[in-house]
Amino acid sequence: MPEPVEEQAGWGVRGISPFSEETRAPFDIRLREPYTQLIAQFNAYMVDNMKATNFRDEHALKGAFVSNKLLRLVDLIADQGDDLLREAEITVPARAVACTLFIGEKDQVSLADIAKALDEPHQLSAQRVEGLIRLGLLERRDDPKDRRRKVLRLTKNGKVQYQRLCVRLAEIEQAFNDLYAEIDHDLSAILDGAIDALRRTPLLERIRKHATKAEASDKNQKAR
Template identity: 50%
Template sequence: MRGAFVANQLMRLADLISDQGELLLQDAGIEFPARAVSYILLIGEQREISTADIAKLLRQPHQVATQRVELLITSAIVERIADPQDGRRKILRLTPSGIEQFGRLQACLEKAARAFAGLFEEIECDMPAITRRATEALEQRSVLERVRAL
């Protein structure tokens, strides 16, 4: 029955990491929530990107991406402008405040990466590799298919 609780345990771990990530961001003077980190990274690294492109890259529903982007726009960290190549398309870019926050985020994430490397060594598990492998395996062959094969 150990496997029956895997999803619950993974959700609890994800929530714990997210909650502790919020504290880490606050300590670093970062003014946006942990759930928006991947958005800031994409916008900061790409310089200009659309909400639809973010949703596709993060494999999230467009509605979720739109909600997160609106939060960042309201916080004056991101701005939406018309695409000079295509007037119908809107692109996102960091505001001056967003650029400053992006720099803080990069420094914070460098330290967090070292802390997570220590954690993974402590628990003797390359968690990112394991979660990627599990996701890929379940995408190729679902739990239902695995049960039916028994």
């Protein structure tokens, strides 16, 4: 079940799912435990029943379903990313990895700083921050330069997690480099190129250009 593409977080491009920590947070604490159990069962079912290929992959028009394949890659990387965090005893949620990294590098930042740096909605950044505060990894303080402004800093435990995270991210980067060597393609560079190309020329414009060329070619054939 693909998630809406809305953010660059954790291990890939992922949006807020109805099963995400961000969406669960507002629920009453009395409802959260059975809800969490339901999510765990759902995730286990998806892992057990997810096929390597599906109808789209075997269809004659499979080339039109690139987005579905990318979402499945995102889900696969995200699932493996969760294992990577647990194995390294990192309690930072996968979706808050980039947020934690940014705060750790800047020492103290505002919520607006985080939203701008991660290029995401203010509300989404706020949800990540509140989650890190609940975990005891982040604290909110008055800005000594401006009492009207709040700043965010990692706690002592948060700094420990930040150091572990830096080590693990370096290992993950190397693992991806090994993957690129194995498949003989720099996937990150390819994705950057595809994103830039689609921003320059959207799919609809490409379809229209193709139709115009086909129409011109058909007229030339008839003229002969």
